Amino acid sequence: MERGEVWWAQIDEKRPVVLLSGGAGPEFRAMQIVEPATPAQRLGFVLMSGEQAVDADELRRIVKEAGPDPRAIGIEVFFGAEEGLGESGVVRVALPKDGKIFCTWSTTISEEYLIERIGTLSPAKQHELDVALELAGGE
DSSP: OOTTEEEEEESSSEEEEEESOOSSOSEEEEEEOBOOOOHHHHTTEEEEEHHHHHSHHHHHHHHHHHTTOOSEEEEEEEEOGGGTOSSOEEEEEEOSOSSOOOOOOEEEEEGGGEEEEEEEOOHHHHHHHHHHHHHTTOO
């Protein structure tokens, strides 16, 4: 099992995760892949894509335009068929800020809960995820 692989995992139910660590196990760091935020969930939040976060100029522009008022500024790294998923999903993280954080959390998962490998991240998608995690203070 390698970093950047996408797996079906049995957490509370069968859910897709992306591995943040690899190796022989027995445990791995992973992040759950969830549905993209709906317009109602976005209210008060500023969300950018992983592609926007990778572009330093675009990142600065979005953060500057957000000003001091949003509850959180986050990044959604999008995943889909190229990563082995039947439906689009995201890993969502928030940039460090006081107050409520709007994100999916990383977790440690035992190998026994990984059901089936469904794909792997391209180098470009892995880079988006790495940048998002670094900006969120997670890597």
